[in-house]
Amino acid sequence: MAKNTYSSELCKELATTAGDPQLKIKHRPVRYENGTVLPIEITGVFPAVSGKAELTVDKFLGGGFAGQVYRCKLTALELPAPIPGLETGKLYAVKIVIPPSAFSRWFRNTTYWLAFQGPFSSQVNYGACRAGLLWQKLVRRAGMIQFGRETAVKDAYASFWDSNLNAYGEITEWVEGRMWNLEADDDITKRFDWKNVPLEETGSPEYVDKRRFMRGMVELMHDMGAPEFARQYEWSTMKSQPNCMKRTDTEDGGLCAIDFRAGLALLPWLPMSPGDFKLILNGLKRGALVQFDRCDLSKMEKFVAKHPDVFGDVQPMIDELKIRDREYRRSLPDITHHGLRPTFDKALKKEVVAGLVEGYLADDLVDEAFAEKLRKGGLTFSFFHLIGAIPLLGKMIRQRWGSKAFRQHMFGLFTKPAYFKMALKARAAHDLISWHRAGRTDEKRTRKLAEKPGVFFLEKFTLGRLPIGLHRLCLNPLIAWKGVAAFFKFIYDFAKDEAFREKWFLDQVAEGEKDGMLTKEEHDHIVSIIKEPFIVKYLKSMAVHFCTIPVTQIVSVTIGAIAAAYILSKGGTKGEASLAFAGIVALFQVTPISPGSLCRGFYVVGLMIYERNWRDYLVAAPLSFVKYIGYLAFPLQMTTTYPHLARFLVARRATSLVHIIPVFGEHGALLEHWVFDAFFNIPQILGRHLKGLLTGWMLLGMAVIIPALFAVTTKGWVGLMIALVAVFICPRMIFYPILSRSKK
DSSP: OOOOOOOHHHHHHHHHHHTOTTSSSOOOOSSOOTTOEEEEEEEESSSOOEEEEEEEEEEEEEEOSSOEEEEEEEEEEEOSSOOTTOOTTOEEEEEESSOSSHHHHHHHHHHHHHHHSSOOHHHHOHHHHHHHHHHHHHHHHHHHHHTSOGGGBOOEEEEEEETTTTEEEEEEEOOOEEOOOOOOOSOGGGGGGTTTSOGGGSSOHHHHHHHHHHHHHHHHHHHTTOTTGGGGGOGGGSSOGGGEEEESSSSSOOEEEOOOOOOSOBOTTOOOSHHHHHHHHHHHHHTOSSBSSOOOHHHHHHHHHHOHHHHTTOHHHHHHHHHHHHHHHTTSOOHHHHTTGGGTOHHHHHHHHHHHHHHHHHTTSSOHHHHHHHHTOHHHHHHHHHHTTSTTHHHHHHHHHHOHHHHHHHHHHHHOHHHHHHHHHHHHHHHHHHHHHHTSSOHHHHHHHHHOHHHHHHHHTTGGGSOHHHHHHHHOTHHHHHHHHHHHHHHHHHHHOHHHHHHHHHHHHHHHHHTTSSOHHHHHHHHHTTTSHHHHHHHHHHHHHHHTTTHHHHHHHHHHHHHHHHHHHTTOOHHHHHHHHHHHHHHHHHOSSOHHHHHHHHHHHHHHHHHTOOGGGTTHHHHHTSTTGGGGHHHHHTTTTOHHHHHHHHHHHHHHHHTTSTTTTSTTSHHHHHHHIIIIIHHHHHHHHHHHHHHHHHHHHHHHHHHHHTTSOHHHHHHHHHHIIIIIIHHHHHHHHHHTOOOO
């Protein structure tokens, strides 16, 4: 399926409409478009120099619970003194600590509130923002001790406040690198001893190296007194592996830890990965009921004191960290640590109130004038805070009470038709940005709806509630026909045009190199063999495989319809007919062999007969008959002759399915490697042992049947001989040669 494309220029136009300066309230952007210029005031991590900077968004990289990430170019810089590492013209990684997804933002903030009863501090609290960056800088320096190099941890340069998104952000080093290669390994048992196995003796050196590196990061942060930071690198969470990359911008090409911002608080009743169970138990042993990023500063100071040669100049950082960490911790009610102290400790109560007010400001619930009243505490604050507990209405009441601009906005909506029309158009433009980015509307329809906000809101609360694909189909039924026509045109071109097939294949290989599945040398080798007979044959067979994709669906729907019609003709109810139809369609989806896979299998068998070539199809032929994994038949057939190509094709097919899974299916996560092992490495291991099993099976049959020949009649002797040859000898004679072929 083609990736969704949208008009960045249109999104910028809509953002301008949504941010109409005549409106009393501001529709904040969800995220920035490429090319956006961000003038900001920054403060260096070390030294803590303040100044002005200008960032130009080069690329939006995505977002998770911890925030949204960009690659930006530093286009202007004004500082009273230099910040080492910051130079105009260079690229940097920029994270703004607010998720672009509304659901991610809600889920993150909810889990954090349950843990600490306050707003997500890294987004709204200066102390929390600075403390995280200072820790990252110290851990980077400690990388010299653990790994012998600072490049093992991404550098952190500066913090800033983004007034458009109402969130703190950070400027860090841009690391050129990649995730792990999915390695062909014919003995994955060696990696089980990952702590001791020499890298040159395992077929999974990158896998083992990453596991050792991440264990080293965990040990380092525990030694430094940051056990909750270490959660970002715990292997057993199954989602931490993408937090470190293999660098391609340094000579050593070593691994680099790139993420130090946790997105979700770990609650004892809400483990979200297998490794969380262990972490929760370890936390309870330390007396930590909830976990996020709490550290032991005294242990950190002892660690620093042990290594004066490495940390000789970091005292200013440690001094600031103590101040910022205290500000951060005292800005939250956090009953698991503070208990009831805020009720009688006036100083702590004042700081907690100030921290909560920061959250109100970030959520646009109050303006600065009302925030100043709330900071004084008292009944006004208490009543305002308690209103938030009212479902649905709580936020509405708070906004109307705490924001003068919001009250003026509501007054304008009800008393000024022109203002109402302008506000309606602005809100429609704001929502349409997300629709257009997600592919719910194309450019033409987006512009049309932006001009007719009434039509947009009618659609939003009707068809807009449907999944994107169904929404588009309802508006334009021809989409389905165009999709089917495009699919069959692709198949026709693929089957008929050799140049088209080669281009498709080369595009796949190029993307494989870009994604890190192939090295440059492997890519070049595969390109050089594009004209070899077996590759040409493979590409032709792919056209047939594509043709078999809809066969099962067509057959299942047809048979289901016939069965439903038969039940109705015999006087059955519509419910019974519908149940029969649904059951037949579902049955076809779960059967291991289907009409589509049968077509594919018989095609391969036909090739074997036509070419009188058994050896080159003996792996592909049986696998082609199996549903779903049959598409891997030819890649697995090529394993012994084209190992790099086979590994790539299987990895691409298998991992493309894994990436659909939220969080755990992320590129570079552990599940991706497990699926690759299941579809590639384990079958190869079984194939290696299968040679011995085939020989043993043949010898077993001979040992059992030959003595039995002397105890039966002539008729029985013929039957036993047929059984011996067909069941015991044929598998050994047919499959052993293909499994014994040497690799090129």
